[in-house]
Each structure stands twice: as C-alpha cells, then as structure tokens.
Amino acid sequence: MPSNVEVFGFENENIRGNVWEKYKAKKGVVDRLGIIFSDPKVLFAGNKVHFKDRFFLCKGGYCCDILGPSKYRIGSVIIKYTTDKLGNIKQPFDYTLFPWMFSEQTYTKLKTLNVDFSVATHDIKIGCTNEDYQHIDITPCQESIWQAKAELRAKILEEAKPIWDYIKRGIASDLSVEEIKDLLGGTPTAGGADPSTKLDLDSVLSQV
Ligand SMILES: [Zn+2]
DSSP states (O other): OOTTOOOOSSOOTTOOTTOOOOOOOOTTOOEEEEEEOSSTTOOOEEEEEEEESEEEEOOSSHHHHHHOSOEEEEEEEEEEEOBOTTSOBOSSOOEEEEEEEEOHHHHHHHHHHHHHSOTTTSOEEEEEEETTTTEEEEEEOSSOGGGSSHHHHHHHHHHHHHHHHHHHHHSOBOOOHHHHHHHHTTSOOTTTTOHHHHHHHHHHHTTO
16 A cells, blocks of 8 residues: 555544534633734635525625625634633643634624734634624734744644635625526515614624
8 A cells, every 4th residue: 555545434534525614602612713814914805795595795786686785704714722611722732723704793893903903913812792693702812822833833824725715715606697686586575675684684694
C-alpha cells in the first residue's frame, strides 16, 4: 500500500462532504471566538438576500416588490476556542473552526465594538440572550490567541480556506429572475412589507 493512503473507520473528521456545521450561540454559555482572516481588509463575505424557503440573492425589482427590501447576509470564518461555560480557555488548548453566518444586526454590533477594539487584533466573547433569534452580546478580549504564535496562525489559515470558500458559495442561491418568479408564485404575501414582522423573521432565518 502506498504510504500516502490513509486508513480509517468513521472517526475521520476531515471528510465532511463539503458541508460545515454553522456556528450557533447557546443560551447560558459564553463562547470565546476569533475572526479568521489573512487580509485585515477582508474579514467578511456578504450579499443582499431575501428568504423564501431558502436564501437567494436579491436581483432588485420583483423580489423586493413581493418580499420587501433585501438585507445583507454576512459570513466569516471563526475559531471557537475550547472553554468553560464562562468563556475561559481550557487546558489542553483546543479549538474548532466554523462558518458563522449572521444578520445586519450582528454586523452592526461587531462594527461598533471594532471602533475601540479591532476584531482583527482582539478575540471576542459571545453571550446569548435568545438562542432562537440568536440575540447576542459581544465583548472584546485582551488579545487574539490564534495569532499569538506564527505557527498556529499559519495552521489555522490553512484550515480556514475551505470554510471561506464554503461561505462565499453558501450566502444564498443565485436564482434567475424566472426562478425567483416561480419561487414567489407571483402573489404578494400578506404582511410581506411589514418591517417589524420581517425584522424578527430575518434574524431567525439568517441562522438557519
Ligand atoms: Zn430584491
């Protein structure tokens, strides 16, 4: 057998069929995360989307007439450190990388925090007040652990590459205008333009 062939049972976690479990904050648990990037100007990927059965890219016009204004869905690759429930790093040091998809509200929170604590140089702690709606509180940490050692940083950047590709593909489906018309059935949905209804719906669905 050639030496570069691996043998395994079902424990091989490198085989994921190109599907990645998305990060979800849990109520009563504080997570310590870092946003993974190689270029500090490229922290997120995102696009304006609608949701009807699935996320799809806004093409302007018909989709907005039926569903109301489109909103950004944003993604980034994050490292979730292995911590206790208060977000304190546990020994031995370990971590998992996740795609994190979030709504405009979470982006705004990150942006506010970034003014005083750059998310490029500080990890963040996430507390969750509502799991279903993914209402989260974000606080900065002193340092960015994943970047503390060049060797660890290089390893993590390599591991993050396929997840970054997954995020760029996975923001929303790129439907044609005809496909959007088929999906929306041509009948305006009741309450579709009600911004208060849409806001809550979006924040739930953006985490699906
Ligand atoms: Zn639209």
